[in-house]
Amino acid sequence: MANGVTLESLRQSLIRQEDTIIFSLIERARFPSNSPTYNESYVATPTFSGSLVHSVVKETEALQAKAGRYANPEEHPFFPDNLPPSVVPPYNFTEVLHPPAASINMNKDIWDMYFKKLLQLFAAPGDDGNYASTAASDLVCLQALSRRIHYGKLVAEVKFRESPEEYEPAIRAKDRDALMKLLTFESVEEGVKKRVAKKAMVFGQEVTLNNDDNKGKYKVDPFVVSRLYGDWIIPLTKLVQVEYLLRRLD
Numbered sequence: 001m002a003n004g005v006t007l008e009s010l011r012q013s014l015i016r017q018e019d020t021i022i023f024s025l026i027e028r029a030r031f032p033s034n035s036p037t038y039n040e041s042y043v044a045t046p047t048f049s050g051s052l053v054h055s056v057v058k059e060t061e062a063l064q065a066k067a068g069r070y071a072n073p074e075e076h077p078f079f080p081d082n083l084p085p086s087v088v089p090p091y092n093f094t095e096v097l098h099p100p101a102a103s104i105n106m107n108k109d110i111w112d113m114y115f116k117k118l119l120q121l122f123a124a125p126g127d128d129g130n131y132a133s134t135a136a137s138d139l140v141c142l143q144a145l146s147r148r149i150h151y152g153k154l155v156a157e158v159k160f161r162e163s164p165e166e167y168e169p170a171i172r173a174k175d176r177d178a179l180m181k182l183l184t185f186e187s188v189e190e191g192v193k194k195r196v197a198k199k200a201m202v203f204g205q206e207v208t209l210n211n212d213d214n215k216g217k218y219k220v221d222p223f224v225v226s227r228l229y230g231d232w233i234i235p236l237t238k239l240v241q242v243e244y245l246l247r248r249l250d
């Protein structure tokens with residue numbers, strides 16, 4: 001495969017990213033739900049627009065944009081409008097993707113999924129006042145999820161290059177269902193769901209010096225992690241793949 005990128009190497013990266021995602025969820029789960037972080041009327045100052053989390057994400061992204069974060073095609077901002085330009089010298093990232101890929105940004109869906117669905121599954125109800133740290137943890141989760149989900153672009157490119165003759169008719173017919181079928185590997189998905197549950201058990205256990213008196217207590221529920229993947233992360237990654245493929249012949 002061109003540029004040394006193979007389906008196998010991309011899958012290995014997705015496996016490594018599981019570690020990042022699970023640790024980020026564990027870090028967020030240190031805090032209770034902390035609802036004022038998300039309440040637009042909580043911060044009453046012109047410095048911040050919207051909720052605290054909105055401002056923390058937006059302003060951090062502006063800083064990271066200056067530091068060159070979004071020059072990497074694997075990174076996608078949640079607030080792409082009016083981002084300041086990078087001030088660092090450009091790095092020559094290998095071009096793997098078909099250029100129209102740049103127009104795909106699913107972060108709006110990722111934002112909604114995270115705040116409306118995921119968070120309540122792993123953050124315990126309550127309020128401990130740590131809103132700034134909570135927002136910072138949310139940002140880390142969001143960025144890890146976004147990177148993983150947009151990796152679908154690379155996965156789709158490699159799948160396309162491996163068998164263009166299978167994909168081209170479905171792309172020309174704009175047949176989303178056929179594309180979804182072609183790019184789906186159910187056994188891989190089942191493996192992902194089982195592995196992330198196992199990782200959540202290993203990473204989220206209490207490590208003590210005297211044997212296993214904490215068995216069965218996890219910092220994030222392994223079943224919930226598996227469900228996050230099965231119900232949201234994998235479907236969104238596949239949606240990115242479909243969107244990418246639909247533009248692949250443009």
Ligand SMILES: C=C(O[C@@H]1C=C(C(=O)O)C=C[C@H]1O)C(=O)O
Nearest residue numbers: 155183184185188189192234237
């Ligand atoms: C990412 C891939 O494409 C699909 C999505 C998967 C995922 O998001 O984990 C797994 C298998 C495929 O159904 C892949 O084939 O590895």
